[in-house]
Amino acid sequence: xxxxxxxxxxxxxxxxxxxxxxxxxxxxxxxxxxxxxxxxxxxxxxxxxxxxxxxxxxxxxxxxxxxxxxxxxxxxxxxxxxxxxxxxxxxxxxxxxxxxxxxxxxxxxxxxxxxxxxxxxx
Numbered sequence: 001x002x003x004x005x006x007x008x009x010x011x012x013x014x015x016x017x018x019x020x021x022x023x024x025x026x027x028x029x030x031x032x033x034x035x036x037x038x039x040x041x042x043x044x045x046x047x048x049x050x051x052x053x054x055x056x057x058x059x060x061x062x063x064x065x066x067x068x069x070x071x072x073x074x075x076x077x078x079x080x081x082x083x084x085x086x087x088x089x090x091x092x093x094x095x096x097x098x099x100x101x102x103x104x105x106x107x108x109x110x111x112x113x114x115x116x117x118x119x120x121x122x
Contacts, residue, residue, distance in 0.1 A: 073091075093107065
């Protein structure tokens, strides 16, 4: 599957598909991955940078947030059987925007809805 087709598939994923995926990978998720999802969900307009997310979860550097979100994304991509080579893997969780010098991550609405359905956020 090409990256373009993979990205198109990601765009079409539903909240219910994310619910199924999160349930399937829940035992392999770390506490920090869940805390990051919750912090991201609660951020204004569900937009956050890696630095902001790291600060909210208590990491000293943005690289830790990058790495953990990347690992969580890899678990989801594996569940969905989607392979990305060129695109950033966290696209399965977020939409990327770079208005300044730092990337902003906007939580995908389907991911936010899945977190609500799972009652992982309030």
